[in-house]
Amino acid sequence: xxxxxxxxxxxxxxxxxxxxxxxxxxxxxxxxxxxxxxxxxxxxxxxxxxxxxxxxxxxxxxxxxxxxxxxxxxxxxxxxxxxxxxxxxxxxxxxxxxxxxxxxxxxxxxxxxxxxxxxxxxxxxxxxxxxxxxxxxxxxxxxxxxxxxxxxxxxxxxxxxxxxxxxxxxxxxxxxxxxxxxxxxxxxxxxxxxxxxxxxxxxxxxxxxxxxxxxxxxxxxxxxxxxxxxxxxxxxxxxxxxxxxxxxxxxxxxxxxxxxxxxxxxxxxxxxxxxxxxxxxxxxxxxxxxxxxxxxxxxxxxxxxxxxxxxxxxxxxxxxxxxxxxxxxxxxxxxxxxxxxxxxxxxxxxxxxxxxxxxxxxxxxxxxxxxxxxxxxxxxxxxxxxxxxxxxxxxxxxxxxxxxxxxxxxxxxxxxxxxxxxxxxxxxxxxxxxxxxxxxxxxxxxxxxxxxxxxxxxxxxxxxxxxxxxxxxxxxxxxxxxxxxxxxxxxxxxxxxxxxxxxxxxxxxxxxxxxxxxxxxxxxxx
Numbered sequence: 245x246x247x248x249x250x251x252x253x254x255x256x257x258x259x260x261x262x263x264x265x266x267x268x269x270x271x272x273x274x275x276x277x278x279x280x281x282x283x284x285x286x287x288x289x290x291x292x293x294x295x296x297x298x299x300x301x302x303x304x305x306x307x308x309x310x311x312x313x314x315x316x317x318x319x320x321x322x323x324x325x326x327x328x329x330x331x332x333x334x335x336x337x338x339x340x341x342x343x344x345x346x347x348x349x350x351x352x353x354x355x356x357x358x359x360x361x362x363x364x365x366x367x368x369x370x371x372x373x374x375x376x377x378x379x380x381x382x383x384x385x386x387x388x389x390x391x392x393x394x395x396x397x398x399x400x401x402x403x404x405x406x407x408x409x410x411x412x413x414x415x416x417x418x419x420x421x422x423x424x425x426x427x428x429x430x431x432x433x434x435x436x437x438x439x440x441x442x443x444x445x446x447x448x449x450x451x452x453x454x455x456x457x458x459x460x461x462x463x464x465x466x467x468x469x470x471x472x473x474x475x476x477x478x479x480x481x482x483x484x485x486x487x488x489x490x491x492x493x494x495x496x497x498x499x500x501x502x503x504x505x506x507x508x509x510x511x512x513x514x515x516x517x518x519x520x521x522x523x524x525x526x527x528x529x530x531x532x533x534x535x536x537x538x539x540x541x542x543x544x545x546x547x548x549x550x551x552x553x554x555x556x557x558x559x560x561x562x563x564x565x566x567x568x569x570x571x572x573x574x575x576x577x578x579x580x581x582x583x584x585x586x587x588x589x590x591x592x593x594x595x596x597x598x599x600x601x602x603x604x605x606x607x608x609x610x611x612x613x614x615x616x617x618x619x620x621x622x623x624x625x626x627x628x629x630x631x632x633x634x635x636x637x638x639x640x641x642x643x644x645x646x647x648x649x650x651x652x653x654x655x656x657x658x659x660x661x662x663x664x665x666x667x668x669x670x671x672x673x674x675x676x677x678x679x680x681x682x683x684x685x686x687x688x689x690x691x692x693x694x695x696x697x698x699x700x701x702x703x704x705x706x707x708x709x710x711x712x713x714x715x716x717x718x719x720x721x722x723x724x725x726x727x728x729x730x731x732x733x734x735x736x737x738x739x740x741x742x743x744x745x746x747x748x749x750x751x752x753x754x755x756x757x758x759x760x761x762x763x764x765x766x767x768x769x770x
Contacts, residue, residue: 250294262521275379275684277524277648281677284528296529303526303653305471307519308401309485311649313467314516315374316398316489317496317508320746322739323391324490326624330570330633331395338566339403342370345562346555347411350671353551357663360415365668367407368655369555369675371400373648379684380644383691387747389637393644401650402480406431408654427478434479439487442470447492451499459500460507464515466492497736502757503764523649527676530652534673537666548667552674556682559675564642571638578632616741623742630703636694643690646683647676706748713738714752728760 261283262276269276287293324331346366351359374397381390406428446466450459470488471481496505538545655672658665717734718727735752738744744752 254294254296258522258525259518261525262518265521266517273688275680276521278680278684280521280524281528281531281680284525285531286528288529288532295533296526298526300653300656303523303649304405304657305475305481307523308482308649308653309467309471310464311374311516311519311523312398312401312482313470313485313489313492314512315377315394316486317493317512319394319398319490319493320391320750321490321494322742323387323746324395326627326742327388327391327395330392330574331399333570334392334396334566335398335400336403338563339367339370339400340407341566342559342562343367343404343407343411346370346558349555349558350551350668353554354664354667358415360411361663361668364408364411364415364658364662365655365672367404367411368658368672369559369647369651370407371404371647371650371654372397372645373650373676374398377644379687380640380691383688385640385644385691385695386631386637387745388631388633389641392633392641396645398486399483402431402435402483403428404650405480405482405654408657412659430478431480432483434477435474435481435483436487438474438477438479439470439484439489440491442466442473442484443488443491444495446488447495447499450504456501456503456507459504460511463492463508463512497732497753502760506757506761520649523652524680527649527652527673531673531677534666534670538670540666544667545670548670549674551667552671552678555671556675556678559645559647559679560642563645567638567642571633571635574633578628619741619743627742627745639694640687640691643683644687646679646687648680651676703745706745709738709743710735710748710752724763725760728756728763732756 262280265276265279265283268274269279288296343363343366346369347359347363350362350365351357354362372393374394377390377393377397380393410427443466446462446469450462453459453462466488467485470484474484475481496508500508535545538548651672655669658668662668713734714731717730721727721730732753735744735749735756739749
């Protein structure tokens, strides 16, 4: 076959394998990525099967931005804000600590590697993959733990890539600590500005399109419109895509029609399944070739696997230590929350707290803003006290820290002059595959063991709030479309104040959207 026909045939075959792995994994109770890695390894061993070579930049710039964007759209921004301290610690501090701990280990066990190249490889294997979140959510892990895993998977890639590039620069020419810090600040801050701007402008444009296919098609461009300018400006394209997704997910219910949002959810779900599946299938396809390169380099496959096993153990130990400290901090935070809640409850009730008088009488707008912030703070404290993060959930967070797509892509960006490059590539891929096989395969057992019979059940009082707000919004209005618009706005106002759990809000908004779509269908039919 000619090259074009071969490429098309491989693409079609890949789609079929991804779909089959998804269906089979659900039936067997096995994570689809594990099946895809295995399928890739088996295919690469078939005589005559064409070698699959993909430039790592295609993964970093072509696959990861839409994957992270799609995940960010579905993450409740309110929950992510509440867990920002834990998420930022895991996605920044833990990645840096892991990179240097692993760097020292690699420099010790790989002759002639050096600390800088060791830190570079440490940065490659430090970030976790979002596949753990899907497994944890399906198993009914408490919402706070899932949110922490979500946020970590969205943001730690950028930290790892900044550390990787800085370590490579240090190995080649040397770089100052302040230079690395400044680069990281700009990578995050600049990307955040670009991502939020692109997200808001994208929604503004899409809200003015009347054809649902057109607005969904435009959404496919949003992660790239955010990522490409960010990379050109020296910031993180991945963070820009994430912020664009968070902005879209937060504002879309107010500006996009129910039909457009339903179309987005369905189409992006399909895209996410195919792209994520392609990454893990590619990991399996390239594993055998990397092993052969190591054999040709006489570096020793057994040596690489032994180093990978030690690195995987070290990542779990460092993560366990950090999460233990995080839990101690959360416990202290919970103790302070009880005291703070009493103060905010009194303020929310209109009582005076303290003896300090304002210098001037506040305006009505300032009073409204103060009450809104107070209500949001009170809701945050109630949420923190009602859903404590205990040691068992912390253990699940530790074990769910699996490696995946970013490790595969980042490893192949190591320059050709990297000492023992084939060996390092095999170590990185072995860590990723090993974590998927070990942690991914046993995570369901760990969850059942540590959280037996646990299921995230909404507080009935939450649904009482929903029904009350829906009834109030519907009062005095007879137009069914206007009623639904008013009810949706009322629920989103409650969301902004943090009074509704994200699961309850999502379910209630889905019911309103279904009612409005049904009305629109009947109107077109009549």
